[in-house]
Amino acid sequence: xxxxxxTIGDEILIGQIIDTNSAFIxxxxxxxxxxxxxxxxxxxxxxxxxxxxxxxxxxxxxxxITGGLGPTKDDITKHTLCEYFNDTLVESKEVLAHVEAIFKxxxxxxxxxxxxxxxxxxxxxxxxxxxxxxxxxxxxxxxxKVFVSLPGVPFEMKNLITTKVIPRIIHEFKRPYIVHKTIIxxxxxxxxxxxxxxxxxxxxxxxxKLAYLPSLGSVRLRLSAKGxxxxxxxxxxxxxxxxxxxxxxxxxxxxxxxxxVESVVAQLFTKKGMSLGTAESCTGGKIAQQITSIPGASAxxxxxxxxxxxxxxxxxxxxxxxxxxxxxxxxxxxxxEMATNLxxxxxxxxxxxxxxxxxxxxxxxxxxVGTVFIAVVSPKATVVEKYSMGSQRxxxxxxxxxxxxxxxxxxxxxx
Amino acid sequence: xxxxxxTIGDEILIGQIIDTNSAFIxxxxxxxxxxxxxxxxxxxxxxxxxxxxxxxxxxxxxxxITGGLGPTKDDITKHTLCEYFNDTLVESKEVLAHVEAIFKxxxxxxxxxxxxxxxxxxxxxxxxxxxxxxxxxxxxxxxxKVFVSLPGVPFEMKNLITTKVIPRIIHEFKRPYIVHKTIIxxxxxxxxxxxxxxxxxxxxxxxxKLAYLPSLGSVRLRLSAKGxxxxxxxxxxxxxxxxxxxxxxxxxxxxxxxxxVESVVAQLFTKKGMSLGTAESCTGGKIAQQITSIPGASAxxxxxxxxxxxxxxxxxxxxxxxxxxxxxxxxxxxxxEMATNLxxxxxxxxxxxxxxxxxxxxxxxxxxVGTVFIAVVSPKATVVEKYSMGSQRxxxxxxxxxxxxxxxxxxxxxx
Numbered sequence: 001x002x003x004x005x006x007t008i009g010d011e012i013l014i015g016q017i018i019d020t021n022s023a024f025i026x027x028x029x030x031x032x033x034x035x036x037x038x039x040x041x042x043x044x045x046x047x048x049x050x051x052x053x054x055x056x057x058x059x060x061x062x063x064x065i066t067g068g069l070g071p072t073k074d075d076i077t078k079h080t081l082c083e084y085f086n087d088t089l090v091e092s093k094e095v096l097a098h099v100e101a102i103f104k105x106x107x108x109x110x111x112x113x114x115x116x117x118x119x120x121x122x123x124x125x126x127x128x129x130x131x132x133x134x135x136x137x138x139x140x141x142x143x144x145k146v147f148v149s150l151p152g153v154p155f156e157m158k159n160l161i162t163t164k165v166i167p168r169i170i171h172e173f174k175r176p177y178i179v180h181k182t183i184i185x186x187x188x189x190x191x192x193x194x195x196x197x198x199x200x201x202x203x204x205x206x207x208x209k210l211a212y213l214p215s216l217g218s219v220r221l222r223l224s225a226k227g228x229x230x231x232x233x234x235x236x237x238x239x240x241x242x243x244x245x246x247x248x249x250x251x252x253x254x255x256x257x258x259x260x261v262e263s264v265v266a267q268l269f270t271k272k273g274m275s276l277g278t279a280e281s282c283t284g285g286k287i288a289q290q291i292t293s294i295p296g297a298s299a300x301x302x303x304x305x306x307x308x309x310x311x312x313x314x315x316x317x318x319x320x321x322x323x324x325x326x327x328x329x330x331x332x333x334x335x336x337e338m339a340t341n342l343x344x345x346x347x348x349x350x351x352x353x354x355x356x357x358x359x360x361x362x363x364x365x366x367x368x369v370g371t372v373f374i375a376v377v378s379p380k381a382t383v384v385e386k387y388s389m390g391s392q393r394x395x396x397x398x399x400x401x402x403x404x405x406x407x408x409x410x411x412x413x414x415x
Numbered sequence: 416x417x418x419x420x421x422t423i424g425d426e427i428l429i430g431q432i433i434d435t436n437s438a439f440i441x442x443x444x445x446x447x448x449x450x451x452x453x454x455x456x457x458x459x460x461x462x463x464x465x466x467x468x469x470x471x472x473x474x475x476x477x478x479x480i481t482g483g484l485g486p487t488k489d490d491i492t493k494h495t496l497c498e499y500f501n502d503t504l505v506e507s508k509e510v511l512a513h514v515e516a517i518f519k520x521x522x523x524x525x526x527x528x529x530x531x532x533x534x535x536x537x538x539x540x541x542x543x544x545x546x547x548x549x550x551x552x553x554x555x556x557x558x559x560k561v562f563v564s565l566p567g568v569p570f571e572m573k574n575l576i577t578t579k580v581i582p583r584i585i586h587e588f589k590r591p592y593i594v595h596k597t598i599i600x601x602x603x604x605x606x607x608x609x610x611x612x613x614x615x616x617x618x619x620x621x622x623x624k625l626a627y628l629p630s631l632g633s634v635r636l637r638l639s640a641k642g643x644x645x646x647x648x649x650x651x652x653x654x655x656x657x658x659x660x661x662x663x664x665x666x667x668x669x670x671x672x673x674x675x676v677e678s679v680v681a682q683l684f685t686k687k688g689m690s691l692g693t694a695e696s697c698t699g700g701k702i703a704q705q706i707t708s709i710p711g712a713s714a715x716x717x718x719x720x721x722x723x724x725x726x727x728x729x730x731x732x733x734x735x736x737x738x739x740x741x742x743x744x745x746x747x748x749x750x751x752e753m754a755t756n757l758x759x760x761x762x763x764x765x766x767x768x769x770x771x772x773x774x775x776x777x778x779x780x781x782x783x784v785g786t787v788f789i790a791v792v793s794p795k796a797t798v799v800e801k802y803s804m805g806s807q808r809x810x811x812x813x814x815x816x817x818x819x820x821x822x823x824x825x826x827x828x829x830x
Contacts, residue, residue, distance in 0.1 A: 011628055013451040014595075015442030016637070020433050022456070027430030036428040038463070041437070041454040044626070048453070055470070071606040072627045073616055115606045134606075153629070155807050180429075191486040191530045201488060211459075212487045213426055214568070222431075278721075284707025285700030288721045292699025295775050295808060303727035306693075306703045306719035308712065312761060316718065346727060360710050392570050393710055 033175035067152030069135035277346035282356035330367035335375035448590035482567030484550035694757035697771035745782035750790035
């Protein structure tokens with residue numbers, strides 16, 4: 001069973017916004033065994049939308065459309081859907097009452113004429129109640145296929161997908177199972193990996209697919225299988241995963257769902273009752289920010305000192321000026337002092353510190369752009385590692401953050 | 416003149432990664448007057464890619480393809496391009512030498528057989544040298560149209576677009592001009608805005624388009640015009656912008672290119688020679704992280720104390736326990752003390768502080784989820800504002816960060 005996603009809006013095509021909606025929808029569909037065949041972003045333009053609907057209908061069973069449902073004149077999705085289905089817009093009393101309530105309660109202003117348009121829906125559409133906004137979701141059935149139209153505002157769309165669209169697809173369609181297993185490797189590149197597991201890859205059963213997903217510092221190997229017998233699929237994927245494990249044992253970091261490493265670290269710290277603080281220089285607060293992006297971080301995360309300037313390292317983190325003078329501000333010694341002192345200042349079990357040069361020019365030290373030191377101090381150990389993270393500022397920071405979580409994971413597992 | 420972007424890779428269709436490449440490419444094309452007609456994400460599958468190429472060729476003059484150029488078996492873009500153009504792969508000596516050099520210099524390992532495949536290119540393709548990786552870009556001309564194939568790794572793709580693809584499109588195609596002007600409004604919603612400027616919108620010249628781009632806390636109005644006479648286009652857009660300005664004067668925050676607010680703030684602090692520090696609770700380091708994402712931040716940014724735990728606010732930021740007991744940790748009083756004390760601790764001209772409840776549950780205070788206080792202290796003023804940022808954790812944090820930059824911008828402009 002296939003779905004397609006169509007996002008409507010010039011702002012994506014001029015690159016003003018990144019389409020994050022489609023990845024969310026694709027993930028949710030995949031979880032229930034619906035494969036996304038294609039994602040298309042098209043203009044706010046009648047003929048273009050009609051063409052995209054026709055192409056998608058020819059290929060997929062469910063077509064999910066986001067965007068173009070606002071009250072303003074550049075929003076033409078509803079009118080175009082009516083044209084496509086030879087339908088007319090009718091006023092939904094339910095939606096009108098909801099829009100009026102939103103205006104009264106949250107905005108404290110009277111309903112404008114233009115907002116009444118939000119209550120117009122194609123006569124054949126089922127309304128999907130959008131509790132977070134004025135644009136309703138719509139579910140239109142046509143010759144065994146389903147068209148779903150959703151607002152483009154991410155949190156409204158997400159809520160409608162999760163609470164309305166997915167349950168109804170589950171209810172109305174018979175779907176195959178999709179099984180994924182991801183093996184995370186580190187330290188060697190995509191091609192060397194392929195070389196080491198070619199005997200497995202060359203003999204994969206036809207139902208199993210293998211993909212290489214390189215990301216900063218590691219390559220994920222994703223095995224996928226799709227079919228009607230979930231037990232058989234799981235067994236097949238497990239057999240192939242076992243073969244890969246036997247060939248790559250030394251360079252496997254872990255296996256995953258697609259859970260981000262900061263979630264894994266959060267669970268470990270919470271489970272083990274250990275507290276954490278960060279002292280960040282070149283990462284500029286990004287480790288703290290990723291930690292606090294997970295609800296419940298306050299259970300183990302005390303805080304961070306972002307010591308971007310050298311003087312802040314000295315005055316706030318009490319790094320000794322002698323150490324900086326002798327070893328430079330980008331050094332293993334400074335990283336260790338930062339972590340050690342932060343741990344004392346915040347009275348945490350663990351502290352992690354970063355110092356490095358993210359470029360584009362050399363800063364307060366002579367270290368090459370891309371040189372980074374990361375130190376972790378725990379009740380059991382003091383570990384410091386040096387990395388060369390390339391020359392691209394954004395990548396240096398993200399790679400350092402990834403390595404930091406990797407090191408934290410390794411150290412917390414000792415408890 | 417139209418372009419289309421095709422991204423190849425199952426990882427986008429299963430939602431494992433977000434397609435950020437297309438937005439970058441679309442932006443760069445727009446700058447030189449090339450409109451993107453459609454963006455399509457398709458599977459690593461021969462027939463699907465062939466279909467997408469054919470559809471895009473029918474609609475556009477330039478087709479830019481990313482992904483599927485790795486050395487592994489799931490990478491089939493080159494073979495499929497050969498099939499589409501009835502061509503064969505030949506070895507490029509230039510690419511082979513480059514791949515060998517990369518392996519020798521950066522990886523310190525010998526070239527594997529599988530990597531030699533990276534040097535194979537369709538015989539009719541011009542190689543676009545990829546200095547950052549082993550997969551070359553390719554430029555294929557066919558019946559007046561151009562197909563460009565690029566690696567999917569963002570920093571390799573970006574470098575190829577900027578240094579190779581855009582200059583060559585400029586050289587080989589006559590392009591129209593595209594003019595954009597964005598007016599940033601705050602405080603009222605999309606529909607009220609539309610109501611206030613309907614007289615302008617109803618009478619726009621046919622060459623000018625108006626779009627509403629709501630984002631957290633503000634709506635951007637984008638005027639666009641496309642044609643052959645850049646002076647005429649600019650004049651037309653300026654006339655319409657002036658009309659809008661007259662109608663919305665009281666709620667316009669600024670006009671923009673699409674420069675992010677953190678860049679604007681960075682320029683202002685650098686120009687005025689003022690220094691800055693942040694004391695962050697509910698934003699968890701995200702303000703510091705956005706500040707340091709701009710190269711050169713060390714010229715004015717001293718650092719941050721992320722005081723996630725209440726005890727960190729007391730011990731490190733020296734917020735008085737009496738204030739917390741009297742007003743609670745989420746209060747204007749605590750926000751002001753955080754900023755005031757941080758400014759002394761870091762010896763900066765400006766300090767900004769955030770305290771709030773990002774949910775999902777109430778934390779160390781009784782404040783409702785979504786309640787946030789932001790304080791800015793400068794040599795001229797102490798400003799504190801209270802906001803209700805809704806109930807979604809991610810949005811609460813991002814809205815707070817946006818507001819923080821807005822407040823900083825307002826305050827630094829007083830100097």
